[in-house]
Amino acid sequence: MRRHVSLVGQIFAILLLTLTLEFALGTLVNERANQLSLQDDEARRLAEHLVIARKLLTEQPPDERHALALQLTTDRYDIHWTAASPPPPPLAPGLERMRRQIIDWEPTLEQAHLWLRLAAPARMSQIDGGLRLADGSWLYFGMRHSGGKWTFTIGRMGLALIPVLALLVVGGMLIRRTLAPLRDLTQATERIGLSDEVMVAEGGSSDVRNLIRAFNAMQTRIHRLITERTETLAAVGHDLRTPLARLQLRLENLPENDAREAMEGDLEEMGEMIDSLLAFLGGEKNAEPPVRIDVAVMAATVVDAFQDHGRPVDYAGLDHLEMAVRPLSLRRAVVNLIENALHYGGGARVTLERRNREVLIRVDDDGPGIPRDKLEEVLKPFARLDEARQRNTRGLGLGLAIVARAVEQEGGRLLLANRPGGGLRAEICLNLPEEDR
Structure with a gap:
């Protein structure tokens, strides 16, 4: 089933989508700029650390360099020394810019055969590398990643969302206030x-x-x-x-x-x-206002009036059932159904029962019924099944139309169906109010 969204909801959704896109694009641009800025700062600090480590290790004898490398290790950089001279691995794509930044900060590293590689694939924040000392030994280093950068980004995005949400709330209130006259217009309509x-x-x-x-x-x-x-x-x-x-x-x-x-x-x-x-x-x-009456007594009284005139009408069902209805229009609807049954079927049987959350007023007859393709047509004003309009058909063809309108005013349904044994069944289905269920 298709659900229809109110105008306020649609405008609010557009506002939410616009702010979300603006926030997402702004965040991406800002993060990109911060990432570049952070990379420059990282390259400078790494360059300084490598120059100092290279100088200190070069000045120490080889047997003391392992211990010194451990002392030069910090919570951010790992330093190792080895006398071996393995060939440097190929430079990982995307690290050439960082390597050039390090060399720009410390040009002396250009002669040290500085190389960089990714310690973990597709993670630019975990980088290993090495450079050669003057005696041909190698200094290896690694950049530790604590994950704080991403956590900081999430926190910053959360803080940035607070004014966005506040703007959404204020915007929604202003939209609702602006469209208040349309709500009044809808109610009046x-x-x-x-x-x-x-x-x-x-x-x-x-x-x-x-x-x-x-x-x-x-x-x-x-x-x-x-x-x-x-x-x-x-x-x-x-x-x-x-x-x-x-x-x-x-x-x-x-x-x-x-x-x-x-x-x-x-x-x-x-x-x-x-x-x-x-x-x-x-x-x-x-229009007639609803009044709380005993529907069962009303139906029985209508049947008694027909019986007093010698008409073959019977009543069966509840003795008492109170609910709020429009008494005059509902009474006319029942009378019209009985008269229709008497005219076409020669008799009428009226039944009143309560089923779940509905009250059913049923009128049965033994007449010829109505063709299946005409069951809806007979509810239209001035509708007649006999196109020749023979004079044995009384009235203007408004009886069932009046019934349908009366039932609609009560918020109910009028159902017409041919009975299996012959005849027509007309049924008024009224919704039982919440307090009477």
């Missing part, structure tokens, strides 16, 4: 259309200010459109119900026959269409 206008205070850079100003203007236009639509729908609904009520009164004065029964059915259907249209297009402004 999530609430747009759900409640009254939430005007975001203009702040931040000029680009952010322009964005917030445009958002506030857009929000004002959207809320004005929602308000106008809601008021228009309310007015249209009122105006349509008035002639419907007059027609209903006039029908009561007509003799009872098939024509009157058909007209009453048409009037009832028109009323239901108006109700469903107003429910769907009513908008989300000033």
